[in-house]
Amino acid sequence: MDVYISGVGMTKFGRSKESLEKMMTEAASSALEEAHLEKVEAIYLGVMNAEEFVGDSNFATLLADTLGLTGTPSTRVETASSTGAGAFETAFYAVASGHMKHVLVLAGEKMTHLSTAKTTRILSEVIDRSERRYGATMPALAAMIAQKYAREFNLSPMKLEDILARVAIKNHSNGSLNPYAQFRKIITKEDYLKSQMVAFPLRLYDCAPITDGASSIILTSQPTPIRVSGIGHATDTAAVRHRTSFTSFNSTKEAAQKAYTMAQLNPSDIQFAEVHDAFTLFEIIGTEDLGFFPPGEGWKALEEGITHLQGRLPINPSGGLKARGHPVGASGLAQLVEIVYQLKGKAGKERQLKRAEVGLASSIGGLGNNNLVTILERSDRTQIIKEGWRPDYHPDIRVSQKKPAPPPSEGVGILKTFTTLYATPEGFRSPLTLGLVETETGEMVMACNPDYHFPQKLKMEKKVCLKTREGIYVFEKLTPWNRMKRWFKGSSKSG
Amino acid sequence: MDVYISGVGMTKFGRSKESLEKMMTEAASSALEEAHLEKVEAIYLGVMNAEEFVGDSNFATLLADTLGLTGTPSTRVETASSTGAGAFETAFYAVASGHMKHVLVLAGEKMTHLSTAKTTRILSEVIDRSERRYGATMPALAAMIAQKYAREFNLSPMKLEDILARVAIKNHSNGSLNPYAQFRKIITKEDYLKSQMVAFPLRLYDCAPITDGASSIILTSQPTPIRVSGIGHATDTAAVRHRTSFTSFNSTKEAAQKAYTMAQLNPSDIQFAEVHDAFTLFEIIGTEDLGFFPPGEGWKALEEGITHLQGRLPINPSGGLKARGHPVGASGLAQLVEIVYQLKGKAGKERQLKRAEVGLASSIGGLGNNNLVTILERSDRTQIIKEGWRPDYHPDIRVSQKKPAPPPSEGVGILKTFTTLYATPEGFRSPLTLGLVETETGEMVMACNPDYHFPQKLKMEKKVCLKTREGIYVFEKLTPWNRMKRWFKGSSKSG
Numbered sequence: 001m002d003v004y005i006s007g008v009g010m011t012k013f014g015r016s017k018e019s020l021e022k023m024m025t026e027a028a029s030s031a032l033e034e035a036h037l038e039k040v041e042a043i044y045l046g047v048m049n050a051e052e053f054v055g056d057s058n059f060a061t062l063l064a065d066t067l068g069l070t071g072t073p074s075t076r077v078e079t080a081s082s083t084g085a086g087a088f089e090t091a092f093y094a095v096a097s098g099h100m101k102h103v104l105v106l107a108g109e110k111m112t113h114l115s116t117a118k119t120t121r122i123l124s125e126v127i128d129r130s131e132r133r134y135g136a137t138m139p140a141l142a143a144m145i146a147q148k149y150a151r152e153f154n155l156s157p158m159k160l161e162d163i164l165a166r167v168a169i170k171n172h173s174n175g176s177l178n179p180y181a182q183f184r185k186i187i188t189k190e191d192y193l194k195s196q197m198v199a200f201p202l203r204l205y206d207c208a209p210i211t212d213g214a215s216s217i218i219l220t221s222q223p224t225p226i227r228v229s230g231i232g233h234a235t236d237t238a239a240v241r242h243r244t245s246f247t248s249f250n251s252t253k254e255a256a257q258k259a260y261t262m263a264q265l266n267p268s269d270i271q272f273a274e275v276h277d278a279f280t281l282f283e284i285i286g287t288e289d290l291g292f293f294p295p296g297e298g299w300k301a302l303e304e305g306i307t308h309l310q311g312r313l314p315i316n317p318s319g320g321l322k323a324r325g326h327p328v329g330a331s332g333l334a335q336l337v338e339i340v341y342q343l344k345g346k347a348g349k350e351r352q353l354k355r356a357e358v359g360l361a362s363s364i365g366g367l368g369n370n371n372l373v374t375i376l377e378r379s380d381r382t383q384i385i386k387e388g389w390r391p392d393y394h395p396d397i398r399v400s401q402k403k404p405a406p407p408p409s410e411g412v413g414i415l416k417t418f419t420t421l422y423a424t425p426e427g428f429r430s431p432l433t434l435g436l437v438e439t440e441t442g443e444m445v446m447a448c449n450p451d452y453h454f455p456q457k458l459k460m461e462k463k464v465c466l467k468t469r470e471g472i473y474v475f476e477k478l479t480p481w482n483r484m485k486r487w488f489k490g491s492s493k494s495g
Numbered sequence: 496m497d498v499y500i501s502g503v504g505m506t507k508f509g510r511s512k513e514s515l516e517k518m519m520t521e522a523a524s525s526a527l528e529e530a531h532l533e534k535v536e537a538i539y540l541g542v543m544n545a546e547e548f549v550g551d552s553n554f555a556t557l558l559a560d561t562l563g564l565t566g567t568p569s570t571r572v573e574t575a576s577s578t579g580a581g582a583f584e585t586a587f588y589a590v591a592s593g594h595m596k597h598v599l600v601l602a603g604e605k606m607t608h609l610s611t612a613k614t615t616r617i618l619s620e621v622i623d624r625s626e627r628r629y630g631a632t633m634p635a636l637a638a639m640i641a642q643k644y645a646r647e648f649n650l651s652p653m654k655l656e657d658i659l660a661r662v663a664i665k666n667h668s669n670g671s672l673n674p675y676a677q678f679r680k681i682i683t684k685e686d687y688l689k690s691q692m693v694a695f696p697l698r699l700y701d702c703a704p705i706t707d708g709a710s711s712i713i714l715t716s717q718p719t720p721i722r723v724s725g726i727g728h729a730t731d732t733a734a735v736r737h738r739t740s741f742t743s744f745n746s747t748k749e750a751a752q753k754a755y756t757m758a759q760l761n762p763s764d765i766q767f768a769e770v771h772d773a774f775t776l777f778e779i780i781g782t783e784d785l786g787f788f789p790p791g792e793g794w795k796a797l798e799e800g801i802t803h804l805q806g807r808l809p810i811n812p813s814g815g816l817k818a819r820g821h822p823v824g825a826s827g828l829a830q831l832v833e834i835v836y837q838l839k840g841k842a843g844k845e846r847q848l849k850r851a852e853v854g855l856a857s858s859i860g861g862l863g864n865n866n867l868v869t870i871l872e873r874s875d876r877t878q879i880i881k882e883g884w885r886p887d888y889h890p891d892i893r894v895s896q897k898k899p900a901p902p903p904s905e906g907v908g909i910l911k912t913f914t915t916l917y918a919t920p921e922g923f924r925s926p927l928t929l930g931l932v933e934t935e936t937g938e939m940v941m942a943c944n945p946d947y948h949f950p951q952k953l954k955m956e957k958k959v960c961l962k963t964r965e966g967i968y969v970f971e972k973l974t975p976w977n978r979m980k981r982w983f984k985g986s987s988k989s990g
Contacts, residue, residue, distance in 0.1 A: 048552065049552055051544055051547050052547070056624070057543065057617070057620035057621045058574075058861040058864070060575075060730075061574075061575065061621075061730050061861055061864045062623070062733045064730045065730070065732050065737075065864075066733075070730065070894050071730055071731065071745070071746070071749060071894035072729070073730065074730050075581050076573040076574065077570060077571070078571040078572075078573065079555055079569075080552060080553040080555075080556065086570050090570060090585055090588075093585075093589040094585075094588040094592075096588075096592035097496070097588040097591035122552070125546065125550060125552035125553070126552045128557070129551070235555075235566055235568065236556075236565060237560050238553070238561075242560075254566060365553065365556065369553070370553065399565050400565060
């Protein structure tokens with residue numbers, strides 16, 4: 001059974017004084033009003049971590065009651081930072097089953113009331129325990145991916161910096177036109193360069209902000225102008241170091257393949273997209289994973305203006321997570337709200353795209369391991385004859401299998417990527433240098449570098465000394481005067 | 496599209512040294528093996544609060560990876576203590592939509608590693624904030640319902656005690672025959688009476704234990720011997736005091752009505768049931784809400800042996816939450832695993848029921864506000880002609896609407912029910928007497944009683960003094976010598 005959208009709503013994203021349930025009620029009310037509904041048959045509620053952010057469990061029930069829909073079945077859905085998209089997918093199947101006619105999807109998160117250190121700790125819980133215990137945060141892992149991307153595609157540090165700045169500048173520019181965005185100011189390259197380093201090479205302006213907000217969509221089995229034409233969902237290894245690729249996300253590629261197949265569309269059919277840019281480089285990687293551009297070439301499209309608001313394939317017309325803001329549970333659904341605005345020609349004079357009949361949203365859960373791709377179309381879109389349709393999207397998908405933890409090994413390894421983290425979670429000193437090291441037995445391990453004052457001396461693909469200390473891997477530059485004996489002194493002085 | 500069950504699995508419930516993901520892997524492996532599957536198209540994962548119980552977010556991804564199913568779409572579903580049933584329902588629609596052939600439902604919780612006080616606090620987060628701040632716990636609210644039930648149906652304190660003991664004794668007896676049960680010892684009435692008071696009139700043996708465990712079911716669109724014939728889901732007010740009834744759960748009645756309608760079955764067609772007995776009285780109320788027995792008469796069926804293992808309508812042949820144990824996320828799915836065991840004649844010589852072609856499970860989320868009812872049948876069951884089928888289940892459903900918080904009021908109120916809580920959450924003194932008081936304006940408020948040494952002097956339906964103190968309602972017996980002036984002294988002495 002086909003599934004359609006009959007209403008959408010969202011709050012302004014940003015710092016809010018309202019409670020989470022009040023924000024969600026605001027978003028839901030707009031959607032219900034647009035759909036001319038007072039009741040629905042079920043509520044699918046996306047909140048990533050109400051338990052720790054607002055201290056509540058049983059949130060699905062609370063919301064049904066707060067909305068005045070007491071009695072209505074209400075289910076909470078969670079897929080880490082793609083939760084909004086996960087709730088949408090879950091609701092899609094409920095309607096597609098024919099058991100329900102009208103379903104409310106509602107997603108939100110409240111984060112700004114906590115300290116940044118606490119928020120960072122809560123967000124870090126999506127990271128595999130074995131990597132989290134090194135002090136790895138989401139920006140730290142994203143930074144290691146950025147380093148690897150630059151290395152793999154031969155981008156100089158300055159070139160990488162320029163690419164990242166361009167994403168931030170473009171998305172802030174788009175966000176400045178979006179009344180729902182957290183940041184409505186344009187930024188310059190100078191602003192970008194002045195912003196503080198969070199995890200080398202990622203700056204504050206490379207990271208989506210901490211945000212409060214809610215978004216909502218009504219799904220229905222009755223035809224409306226907007227049809228859900230494709231949904232795909234895939235996971236990847238919990239630990240980043242177990243991946244087969246550090247410069248693309250298999251989970252996005254698999255999810256995209258399923259969505260394109262369901263929609264019988266190819267990447268070239270997509271006219272615009274919202275692409276999860278929790279970190280600037282993720283937008284570039286996303287446009288490659290989605291088949292819009294070849295691997296390593298997404299940044300060229302950005303340079304050429306293709307992904308700009310007036311380009312051939314606008315990416316994140318909303319401003320993306322970067323500028324619209326990133327209430328973790330809400331973002332995946334807010335992307336779809338933006339697509340509906342565009343498809344209905346209601347994105348506002350300045351932001352409205354000319355070609356807006358087919359849009360795609362790509363949402364990332366965790367560090368790229370619970371991803372969803374959703375395609376929405378105008379129902380009146382001229383359909384090309386689909387007889388014998390064959391996809392032209394054939395991504396290189398190599399899903400990794402979780403490997404058993406390697407035995408502690410010492411000796412020489414190869415530094416595959418690294419970062420120096422300046423915004424460390426509670427309990428970790430700053431700066432903290434972390435790397436992924438390939439052992440002599442071919443295993444990939446996370447390791448920290450105690451010589452934290454000189455991270456710039458580290459080079460990828462170079463041999464390093466690998467030791468274990470209290471079950472933690474430690475790596476250091478392999479030099480003629482081996483400084484191993486200094487380690488313990490050095491770390492206790494700073495501890 | 497019809498949905499069938501092709502495999503089930505569960506761990507032994509109890510205190511486990513294994514991690515949550517290892518227990519869940521064990522449960523999933525059995526189910527996958529029985530279904531002869533190595534892959535599924537999606538995983539629906541029920542965990543109520545992995546964030547606070549085990550400190551992990553993004554648990555759906557971790558499990559897909561741990562199971563060796565890296566890449567498989569994986570979604571976490573949560574509906575408080577009915578989470579296992581909620582995950583099952585969500586997966587049901589995914590298969591019913593025709594988009595998926597084989598889906599893994601997996602539910603679990605790990606709780607025993609934390610202190611009871613901490614576990615109590617975490618579990619209390621499912622309670623509405625406005626009631627939680629009085630120190631109300633799940634047993635406290637259940638105890639108030641038990642008091643009200645006894646009052647409404649004219650049961651003396653001794654009679655109520657006898658009924659509750661009978662539920663505990665029956666379920667422990669059933670559990671003693673269940674190799675998966677946490678408690679495998681039978682208990683006597685003497686044991687019951689010796690068990691400590693948790694929240695008057697509920698004793699330790701009235702409350703389901705704190706448990707580790709996992710359960711799993713494979714749903715498929717391909718016909719198998721077990722068919723999912725009915726599912727219903729409903730919520731109720733977040734706050735207990737906003738309910739229209741304190742002696743039944745509207746959410747169970749609504750969910751049951753939907754499930755019976757989908758299955759085209761009546762309560763009299765059900766041959767056995769698993770009924771959420773987190774507190775002994777909830778089993779009695781459940782059998783009434785499900786239409787098995789008239790309101791206020793469920794306990795008679797128990798006395799007459801109707802709900803015993805060898806009776807006409809066995810309730811909780813597994814031992815129920817009481818004896819099998821209650822890993823909050825897993826219980827709703829474990830109930831369904833038991834039903835499948837019974838329907839397949841695989842419940843073991845001592846526990847196997849003779850009539851086992853149609854079974855029902857009723858799961859309660861929160862304090863009766865996110866409930867699901869699921870009906871499973873043998874596919875080879877002789878179908879009665881359904882032409883012109885009409886339900887004979889017409890429960891009295893009166894869903895409440897959330898009322899605005901009443902302004903603080905003082906004066907005289909009526910004490911509708913109360914309890915004295917001995918196992919208080921962190922930060923509250925013990926014992927703590929709580930009550931629901933109807934104000935002169937007809938509002939129901941929660942209130943605490945500072946004269947905590949003499950709770951037995953309190954009587955329901957009697958007038959009490961109602962005051963507010965720092966935004967908290969306080970009630971006291973209305974006596975000629977008004978003791979209001981003693982309040983502040985009394986409470987500071989004990990504080």
